[in-house]
Amino acid sequence: MHRRGTVFEELAVEVMAELPTDEARCEVLELVELVRADPRGWPDVRDPGSVEEIREAFGSRCWIQFMPQAGAVEVREIGWAG
Known part of the structure; x- marks a missing residue:
């Protein structure tokens, strides 16, 4: 799976497909966008x-x-812990 400067490994794609709601998927994608903006700003x-x-x-x-x-x-x- 590819999304604007992001590559999702197979396990990540499987987890995305199993998230319980669209809201959950949106929350993950928002975090991915934050990471993409500053990838080395995280531990x-x-x-x-x-x-x-x-x-x-x-x-x-x-x-x-x-x-x-x-x-x-x-x-x-x-x-996902929601």
Whole structure:
């Protein structure tokens, strides 16, 4: 799945499809847009020694794990607590 400078990994696409409401999907996509605007403004959570830059961002009821890419972000995981 691609969305304006964002690539969603397969697991993230599956989670998006399983979110309970359109409101939930909108909340996740709003967080993705915030991340896309400033991908390095969120905490780096990679394991020591990892070469992949992995970051996490949190909304009020959701979170995403992503990797900044050249001009884009790759959403790897989505969590929903709503």
